[in-house]
Amino acid sequence: MSKRIAVIPGDGIGKDVTVEAVKVIRAVAEVFGQAFDLHDLPYGADYYLETGISMPPNGYAMLRDEFDAIYIGALGDPRIPDMRHARDILLGTRFELDLYVNHRPVRLLDARLCPLKDRGPDDVNFVVFRENTEGLYVNIGGRFKAGTPDEIAVQEEINTYKGVHRIIRHAFEYARAHGLTKVCMADKSNALTLGHALWQRVFAGVAGEYPGIEPIHLYIDALAMQMVKNPAQFQVIVTNNMFGDIVTDLGAQIQGGLGMAASGNLHPGRTSMFEPVHGSAPKYAGKNVANPIGAILSAALMLEYLGCEREAAAVEAAVKSAVQAGEGPAEIGGALGTKETGDAIVARLRKN
Numbered sequence: 001m002s003k004r005i006a007v008i009p010g011d012g013i014g015k016d017v018t019v020e021a022v023k024v025i026r027a028v029a030e031v032f033g034q035a036f037d038l039h040d041l042p043y044g045a046d047y048y049l050e051t052g053i054s055m056p057p058n059g060y061a062m063l064r065d066e067f068d069a070i071y072i073g074a075l076g077d078p079r080i081p082d083m084r085h086a087r088d089i090l091l092g093t094r095f096e097l098d099l100y101v102n103h104r105p106v107r108l109l110d111a112r113l114c115p116l117k118d119r120g121p122d123d124v125n126f127v128v129f130r131e132n133t134e135g136l137y138v139n140i141g142g143r144f145k146a147g148t149p150d151e152i153a154v155q156e157e158i159n160t161y162k163g164v165h166r167i168i169r170h171a172f173e174y175a176r177a178h179g180l181t182k183v184c185m186a187d188k189s190n191a192l193t194l195g196h197a198l199w200q201r202v203f204a205g206v207a208g209e210y211p212g213i214e215p216i217h218l219y220i221d222a223l224a225m226q227m228v229k230n231p232a233q234f235q236v237i238v239t240n241n242m243f244g245d246i247v248t249d250l251g252a253q254i255q256g257g258l259g260m261a262a263s264g265n266l267h268p269g270r271t272s273m274f275e276p277v278h279g280s281a282p283k284y285a286g287k288n289v290a291n292p293i294g295a296i297l298s299a300a301l302m303l304e305y306l307g308c309e310r311e312a313a314a315v316e317a318a319v320k321s322a323v324q325a326g327e328g329p330a331e332i333g334g335a336l337g338t339k340e341t342g343d344a345i346v347a348r349l350r351k352n
């Protein structure tokens with residue numbers, strides 16, 4: 001049966017890179033004789049400003065029930081400074097579809113791209129699992145005397161046993177399935193002695209069920225330092241929503257820039273959502289300069305999730321060989337535009 005994919009190009013360079021990701025998916029379909037049923041959805045800043053609708057009332061249920069996967073370009077527009085539409089579309093889908101795993105690989109494809117001295121592809125190759133449905137992102141709290149010198153702003157961090165347990169479990173399951181031997185959990189339990197004590201307890205408990213996998217703990221500040229100092233030590237990192245947001249931007253840089261980084265928002269077994277880690281970069285929108293590689297690698301993650309492992313591997317191989325041949329945009333030192341980078345990857349896909 002053909003896979004049904006909702007495509008939300010979104011805002012800014014999200015539209016530019018989505019064109020390339022879709023081009024690659026269509027090429028994969030041809031090369032491998034697969035059927036993908038791609039369905040464009042208009043949600044984003046323009047649609048919100050025109051209609052007042054960020055997501056229609058039945059939007060989340062429609063995504064969940066009518067599609068196998070959701071592909072998003074990027075969201076964010078200066079005309080909507082409170083990011084209302086982006087919150088509804090991106091965070092809303094994470095919450096409503098309960099996409100509790102934010103899977104963000106950190107993989108250097110070519111030593112040339114790494115800002116760290118003397119580091120190559122073997123040194124930067126791990127995956128971050130960011131908890132994606134709770135933590136500081138739930139918007140629980142309030143403002144008192146807002147706008148006055150006496151303002152009090154409270155933003156609560158939510159850690160539930162269920163939420164912490166399922167993301168840590170996922171990290172260990174992934175390690176086991178991929179023959180990996182270490183899982184590092186990062187929290188701030190030295191300062192946040194209440195909420196993060198839960199992470200400590202659950203990590204110790206789950207680790208005990210995986211005798212072949214070494215559990216490692218780092219405070220989040222130390223993790224950030226170690227990612228720069230010696231990234232080769234990491235295989236699997238698991239952390240909370242906010243910390244995962246931050247360290248995956250750091251991870252993006254050590255793999256060559258924000259434009260290189262891919263992500264999947266998953267609820268294993270259910271409709272899940274894929275997007276590059278970068279934002280909408282309105283300044284560069286429509287100029288054929290954005291790096292589409294993170295978007296294309298996110299499409300590869302989606303193919304893998306949809307059970308098309310061979311196809312995903314072919315896309316990754318095509319991207320890797322293009323990058324190593326210097327075929328790419330300015331962000332990675334190449335001379336190609338967004339479109340030409342997509343074409344180069346498609347050409348390699350067809351040749352291999």
Ligand code: IPM
Pocket residue numbers: 086090091245277
């Ligand atoms: C990300 C982004 C989002 C996040 C923003 C746009 C709300 O930075 O996907 O990493 O913080 O999750």
Ligand code: MN
Pocket residue numbers: 245246249
């Ligand atoms: Mn982020």
